[in-house]
Amino acid sequence: MATPVLTAAGMRAAEQAVIASGVPEYELMERAGAAAAEIIWRAGGLRDTLVLCGPGNNGGDGFVIARLLRARGVPVRVAALGDSRTSSAIQARAAWAGPVEAFNDAEPAAQLVDALFGTGLARELDDGIAAQLHDLVSMASHSYAIDLPSGVETDSGALLSPVPHFGMGIALGALKPAHLLFPAADRMTRLVCADIGIAANSSICRLAPPSVYAPGTEAHKYSRGLVAVVGGEMAGASLLASHAAARSGAGMVRRIAADAYIGGPDAIVTDFAKTATEVEHSLQDKRLAVVLVGPGLGRNKDAQARLDVVLKSGHPLVLDADALNILGEIGIAHLPQQAILTPHEAEFTRLFGQLPGSKIDRALDAARRSRCVVVYKGAGTVIAAPDGRAAVASHGSSWLSTAGTGDVLAGIVASRLAVMRDGFQAACEAVWLHGEAARRAGAAFIADDLIERLPEAIASRL
């Protein structure tokens, strides 16, 4: 099941709905503290523990955690950053029977619990607070960020001040964008989400592993989807994309190109098309399920003419790389509806300019403007649909930062679209399979290795 992602405001609204149904706010704090204490107990056992409590409800959670860990026999100290300022936090502090040290004087412990700030962080931490938090976290063998690491901006994942690396992030009630978006996501080696009985409904989710279906017994190559990859100046990129498409479930892949490149899998047929008119002729095949253009296309006049016939072909499209660069020059008004666009950061900016908000906001805005599914690539890839759905892929392999992996992703997207016809779902499946193939390829792989891992990645989700 997809895990919902809530912004700070969305979380407050969900909390208010539960409170309106008759659950006191303090009860929610007790639930949050109990869930977090259970996770910490399981991971850290009887280690010496220091709980850092801030002035708001995040600090209140900290007092509950301290009390419950101590009740289990864990040696716990609490250090607070001033007085508690909310009624629930005051209540939680009163229920903690032990002493409260000053934050600035707190000595390190083997286990560190950061309950300084959560979704209510309004600005950067003072230098002294950030430095003390950093020292205490780095001296602990086990460290936990309650709800969020203190110092990260909930909705964007930006670091408002320097934030140390925590062993674990314990999200309360629902994931927030900062749990998945970089650089914040990188500050938690592990991430768990504690259920506190809040119904978290959201059109934004963490990218979930897909359920992939094997072809039916009646299937044949055309029913499984015929993908055309329109090539251009660089044969290698369109070959990589074609090969990736062929290994991702499509029934047949046809490369439409002007080069006479021989090599690559024999299963991929190359249609020799020297001119845009010849490309147009090849695209008249009614059996085509999807056309991919962009990898290796180039940006010269001939590339523009090829792109033009693809845009007018009437087929479902996947547009990547140079197709996006050309569109950045001629404008997105030329886009047909319901294509899938796969821009990396620079291509995204060329297409849509500097949009405001988080990476999720920008992807959703771009999807609405273009009326296309947008796969906004990079660390923390965001897939967004014009109807407001978004999925965020976190913790992809950083080894993907090598030549040709974008061409491979574009090929997988085209293939999954040919198989299932739903753009958003196809893009989500493709991003997941790409990430899984990378995980299986290990370290220092090249784009070609990734393709070889795709059948295993698909088999793992059958």
Ligand SMILES: NC(=O)C1=CN([C@@H]2O[C@H](COP(=O)(O)OP(=O)(O)OC[C@H]3O[C@@H](n4cnc5c(N)ncnc54)[C@H](O)[C@@H]3O)[C@@H](O)[C@H]2O)[C@@H](O)CC1
């Ligand atoms: N929303 C929910 O459903 C629940 C929220 N809970 C907890 O409540 C948290 C949110 O609580 P709050 O809204 O009280 O917010 P926080 O506890 O995150 O912080 C708010 C407090 O910090 C101060 N502050 C903000 N930025 C500061 C800075 N840079 N330096 C110094 N002070 C600063 C504010 O003036 C305010 O007093 C969540 O992260 C979670 O831990 C849980 O108790 C239970 C359920």
Ligand SMILES: [K+]
């Ligand atoms: K925190």
